[in-house]
Amino acid sequence: xxxxxxxxxxxxxxxxxxxxxxxxxxxxxxxxxxxxxxxxxxxxxxxxxxxxxxxxxxxxxxxxxxxxxxxxxxxxxxxxxxxxxxxxxxxxxxxxxxxxxxxxxxxxxxxxxxxxxxxxxxxxxxxxxxxxxxxxxxxxxxxxxxxxxxxxxxxxxxxxxxxxxxxxxxxxxxxxxxxxxxxxxxxxxxxxxxxxxxxxxxxxxxxxxxxxxxxxxxxxxxxxxxxxxxxxxxxxxxxxxxxxxxxxxxxxxxxxxxxxxxxxxxxxxxxxxxxxxxxxxxxxxxxxxxxxxxxxxxxxxxxxxxxxxxxxxxxxxxxxxxxxxxxxxxxxxxxxxxxxxxxxxxxxxxxxxxxxxxxxxxxxxxxxxxxxxxxxxxxxxxxxxxxxxxxxxxxxxxxxxxxxxxxxxxxxxxxxxxxxxxxxxxxxxxxxxxxxxxxxxxxxxxxxxxxxxxxxxxxxxxxxxxxxxxxxxxxxxxxxxxxxxxxxxxxxxxxxxxxxxxxxxxxxxxxxxxxxxxxxxxxxxxxxxxxxxxxxxxxxxxxxxxxxxxxxxxxxxxxxxxxxxxxxxxxxxxxxxxxxxxxxxxxxxxxxxx
Amino acid sequence: xxxxxxxxxxxxxxxxxxxxxxxxxxxxxxxxxxxxxxxxxxxxxxxxxxxxxxxxxxxxxxxxxxxxxxxxxxxxxxxxxxxxxxxxxxxxxxxxxxxxxxxxxxxxxxxxxxxxxxxxxxxxxxxxxxxxxxxxxxxxxxxxxxxxxxxxxxxxxxxxxxxxxxxxxxxxxxxxxxxxxxxxxxxxxxxxxxxxxxxxxxxxxxxxxxxxxxxxxxxxxxxxxxxxxxxxxxxx
Numbered sequence: 001x002x003x004x005x006x007x008x009x010x011x012x013x014x015x016x017x018x019x020x021x022x023x024x025x026x027x028x029x030x031x032x033x034x035x036x037x038x039x040x041x042x043x044x045x046x047x048x049x050x051x052x053x054x055x056x057x058x059x060x061x062x063x064x065x066x067x068x069x070x071x072x073x074x075x076x077x078x079x080x081x082x083x084x085x086x087x088x089x090x091x092x093x094x095x096x097x098x099x100x101x102x103x104x105x106x107x108x109x110x111x112x113x114x115x116x117x118x119x120x121x122x123x124x125x126x127x128x129x130x131x132x133x134x135x136x137x138x139x140x141x142x143x144x145x146x147x148x149x150x151x152x153x154x155x156x157x158x159x160x161x162x163x164x165x166x167x168x169x170x171x172x173x174x175x176x177x178x179x180x181x182x183x184x185x186x187x188x189x190x191x192x193x194x195x196x197x198x199x200x201x202x203x204x205x206x207x208x209x210x211x212x213x214x215x216x217x218x219x220x221x222x223x224x225x226x227x228x229x230x231x232x233x234x235x236x237x238x239x240x241x242x243x244x245x246x247x248x249x250x251x252x253x254x255x256x257x258x259x260x261x262x263x264x265x266x267x268x269x270x271x272x273x274x275x276x277x278x279x280x281x282x283x284x285x286x287x288x289x290x291x292x293x294x295x296x297x298x299x300x301x302x303x304x305x306x307x308x309x310x311x312x313x314x315x316x317x318x319x320x321x322x323x324x325x326x327x328x329x330x331x332x333x334x335x336x337x338x339x340x341x342x343x344x345x346x347x348x349x350x351x352x353x354x355x356x357x358x359x360x361x362x363x364x365x366x367x368x369x370x371x372x373x374x375x376x377x378x379x380x381x382x383x384x385x386x387x388x389x390x391x392x393x394x395x396x397x398x399x400x401x402x403x404x405x406x407x408x409x410x411x412x413x414x415x416x417x418x419x420x421x422x423x424x425x426x427x428x429x430x431x432x433x434x435x436x437x438x439x440x441x442x443x444x445x446x447x448x449x450x451x452x453x454x455x456x457x458x459x460x461x462x463x464x465x466x467x468x469x470x471x472x473x474x475x476x477x478x479x480x481x482x483x484x485x486x487x488x489x490x491x492x493x494x495x496x497x498x499x500x501x502x503x504x505x506x507x508x509x510x511x512x513x514x515x516x517x518x519x520x521x522x523x524x525x526x527x528x529x530x531x532x533x534x535x536x537x538x539x540x541x542x543x544x545x546x547x548x549x550x551x552x553x554x555x556x557x558x559x560x561x562x563x564x565x566x567x568x569x570x571x572x573x574x575x576x577x578x579x580x581x582x583x584x585x586x587x588x589x590x591x592x593x594x
Numbered sequence: 595x596x597x598x599x600x601x602x603x604x605x606x607x608x609x610x611x612x613x614x615x616x617x618x619x620x621x622x623x624x625x626x627x628x629x630x631x632x633x634x635x636x637x638x639x640x641x642x643x644x645x646x647x648x649x650x651x652x653x654x655x656x657x658x659x660x661x662x663x664x665x666x667x668x669x670x671x672x673x674x675x676x677x678x679x680x681x682x683x684x685x686x687x688x689x690x691x692x693x694x695x696x697x698x699x700x701x702x703x704x705x706x707x708x709x710x711x712x713x714x715x716x717x718x719x720x721x722x723x724x725x726x727x728x729x730x731x732x733x734x735x736x737x738x739x740x741x742x743x744x745x746x747x748x749x750x751x752x753x754x755x756x757x758x759x760x761x762x763x764x765x766x767x768x769x770x771x772x773x774x775x776x777x778x779x780x781x782x783x784x785x786x787x788x789x790x791x792x793x794x795x796x797x798x799x800x801x802x803x804x805x806x807x808x809x810x811x812x813x814x815x816x817x818x819x820x821x822x823x824x825x826x827x828x829x830x
Contacts, residue, residue, distance in 0.1 A: 497646060520662060
């Protein structure tokens, strides 16, 4: 009994101490748990706050960009202030010690760190990059009284450079954040922000280069001389139209003056022809080096510009630093901004009618002598109006942006370092040396020696086909050519040489360029196999089909192509700009890896 | 995007862009060579197959059907517009196919393996065809100045055929692309290889581990409670 009593007592005391220990452990556990939960709750609360601020900031950024584009400076300033506030709040919400501790926690830590980085990036942009971009005075980029204020332009250039630096630094910092194991939502936000930043960086870098390039181009470091050529889309050429006439522009210290003007026909014929690239010669024989009207049979604008420059130099002795090409459609956009221009004794030019007036009416109603007079008077009138009327710089820049986008304004500089800067932009008028997205070119050349291009309507459908075992993809291209030409009543100046045999039947040579490293598989015209000439242009295979269209008729050209090795399911079309814009459709496909 | 285009547009000296457009928008074509003396087509004076400025009026033409084939198939060359019954020399130049696998000096065999090749001719003939395709040969045009000739390439690449009429001096050229034969292996989309399991799994995994942890904690707590309750009730 005594034994059992002792053991029972011992057992009871040991039970009591076990109970105390359990209680202590439970208490400690409770304290740790509640601490963790408090910290977790705090971080969750701050995270929720940061998320709300960042979402607000994203909305404000969208608003800001639309206000900047719309030119509403006052509201843009207010939006920017609000954006800075939201971004600052998001940054401070993710900047306290609790957040810092939580960033080192397992599992959720990297997500929290990524959110912090996003908040910091947005705040940096809002405080350091956007204000500089907003301060840029667009009016300083537009010439006044025939001259551009280079001092103000240099100031703008400084602002743009600073903003570009901030954007680039932010982008690089954001690129170091690992994305491997992030929550879906955080990862989406991060990749989205990276893409936006890359876009922005591309934009600021281009703006920076442009702002730096403009002063020397306008003669800040010595006088410059350019050829301004007009492309005539009534007689199609690959870059847009035949180089009809040219004017010499003299630029000095930001001031631009117009010099001598003449028609391409005044340059005559070159025999022996100028040297032409062998690949071009195989497609077009010596024509580009022989006739000023043929320098742009191949779609590479720098080649055409260099040939034309040399032709002008040989005939007139004038050596220029570059060539600027424009077409009447770009002019119509410009007239839409500066308003109608009155020409004494002749129809007034206005944005809605200028293309018809110049490309159709003048051929119908005027003889060659009167045409030349009319064009000369019109040129002088537009020049005067452009520099005397006050124009909204924003609208002006918008129409120039549109013209460049549609490849209706092209520029080539004879200075290699400047040409390098321009090389990637649409302004340069080139096909990429190496496609990032498979690019198919469709270029048009008039083969009838007539001005029937005004009446032609073109469409292009490009369909991305199956993946092939060697990493290529098949592309199917359908080009239709429709003629709205009348059946009678056109003057001889319109029907021209009528090489198609019938003055009203337009003969168009349609060149199709394969993607780089790709190939042309074959072509059919109206469903029938058709003899098509072929050649090479750098890394692209080219095929040329002769398409003759009667008034009111439509011809369909089908060409199948192969891309180079690519997994991409996307494709792009590059086209000759025409009087009436092309109807285009690109049907993409899923990329091959999936 | 817009800003970049704007700046680029400005770079061109936008202000004056408009002016000669008006002036030259519709200049008549340059005086065609009607006034130019027609070049005579004699052997001593070869060339000008073109006498007017619009393109597409070459007297002689050469086309290839189909413009792209795989190795082992045959091109058909059609010539026309040459002098009747004349001998036409055809020169073939081959350049590497950019983007395709074979590096310079190599070509792929039918089974996909790569063989080294000399630049012009190669010592080791291919299995299927003992003779390399000629780089220069002659054909005779018929009474209308036309000819049709097959050509079977023996290596991958871009082929440029230049035809020159020996008496007329007329020239024409065409190109064709020869691709390596389709490999027999399945396409990459259906190819073997393990499915890629990446970050898409990691988030559910984390949640699962977290939930399991919470569950374990709850089990421990409930055990502790029950044991304590057991102690209190057991002996009575």
